Amino acid sequence: MDRIRVLIAKPGLDGHDRGALVISQALRDAGMEVIYTGLRQSPQQIVRAAVQEDVDVIGLSSLSGAHNVLFPAVVKELHKQEAEDIIVIGGGVIPADDAAELERNGIEKIFTPGTPTGTIAAYIEETVKGGQTEAFAPVKRIDHIGIAVHSIEETASFYSTHFQLKVEKVVDVAEQGVRVAFIPAGNVKLELLEPLGENSPITQFLDKRGGGLHHIAVEVDNIEERLNQMRKSGVALIDDIPKTGASGHPIAFLHPKAAHGTLVELLEGDDQDGYV
Structure with a gap:
């Protein structure tokens, strides 16, 4: 060329x-x-x-x-x-x-x-x-908001009692050291993150910040192409290549400094609702 x-x-x-x-x-x-x-x-x-x-x-x-x-x-x-x-x-x-x-x-x-x-x-x-290209297309949507919690049961009870939002499913993601509960909330989901053991990154987050907003996740069409474009642009990445989330969807995290202090997760979904 x-x-x-x-x-x-x-x-x-x-x-x-x-x-x-x-x-x-x-x-x-x-x-x-x-x-x-x-x-x-x-x-x-x-x-x-x-x-x-x-x-x-x-x-x-x-x-x-x-x-x-x-x-x-x-x-x-x-x-x-x-x-x-x-x-x-x-x-x-x-x-x-x-x-x-x-x-x-x-x-x-x-x-x-x-x-x-x-x-x-x-x-x-x-x-x-x-x-x-898909690397520069707008993200499809905000897929979910990740919230670090000490107890999924206690936190889920709050959302159920006061907002009538029900937990859809709970899964353990052992390789990431986290237990995850998914709560549909309109066109976005809440993802409650409870640590599995003292070595979980969520444990470190809770010790440092006491819980609360952990990350936001955006859905993209081609996560590998998006990561490649971001890498060429000098965006700081935590994950250089996608890894598999809890539901089998490819995910990757950007470094918080890339988004001025917010941890952003990329998710390559499909036509169905995909959880990570």
């Missing part, structure tokens, strides 16, 4: 380009050809350069607050030039609600401050190589 060609541009009157230069170098380091057009470019100039350079991707950077006008203007100009096959991504100081609106209006992806450059490079590579 030919090297991916990316044009980095600063639309409008924004006079700061340090971030654009950092991204440009990171993409070059990832093996891409990068053209940087400099400051204060109009949408027409950006698209003209992109077409002339035959790029795969336009990366827009804005710190001026004009992203809601300038980014869609670039997309519109691409359509006018019949060059809508060029992917447009953006970054800068962009509020979350603005980012969502821009993505609804033709920007492939908005990267906000703090996004690792490896994540951006991996996204570009996967998107250009084969369109959106």
Whole structure:
């Protein structure tokens, strides 16, 4: 496959380009050809350069607050030039609600401050190589919330008495040192985690924190592809490869520092309700 060609541009009157230069170098380091057009470019100039350079991707950077006008203007100009096959991504100081609106209006992806450059490079590579893959698809749902408890029976009694939520099943997962109770609660499940012995990681959690929220689990379509993408993006993992959960579904945990202090579990489910 030919090297991916990316044009980095600063639309409008924004006079700061340090971030654009950092991204440009990171993409070059990832093996891409990068053209940087400099400051204060109009949408027409950006698209003209992109077409002339035959790029795969336009990366827009804005710190001026004009992203809601300038980014869609670039997309519109691409359509006018019949060059809508060029992917447009953006970054800068962009509020979350603005980012969502821009993505609804033709920007492939908005990267906000703090996004690792490896994540951006991996996204570009996967998107250009084969369109959106399962590694970048939204998670299917929050599957369950894991709660560390001293006693499943005592905790389950609380949920049954006050919320009329009943335990569906209880299983021992000896290899993980945990006894697990599953409580359906609408479109999500509660997973009560009781330690099996002093060497259980749940025992350590209870000793340190006294119980409570342990992790959240999200369902994904292809856990191996998702883990591979996260690894390439520099995301800290606890499990480099999937392991089998209590019900036979593949699962893997991300390191809490990856999600700013929250332990996140990936789960590859199926068309039926899958417990881990």
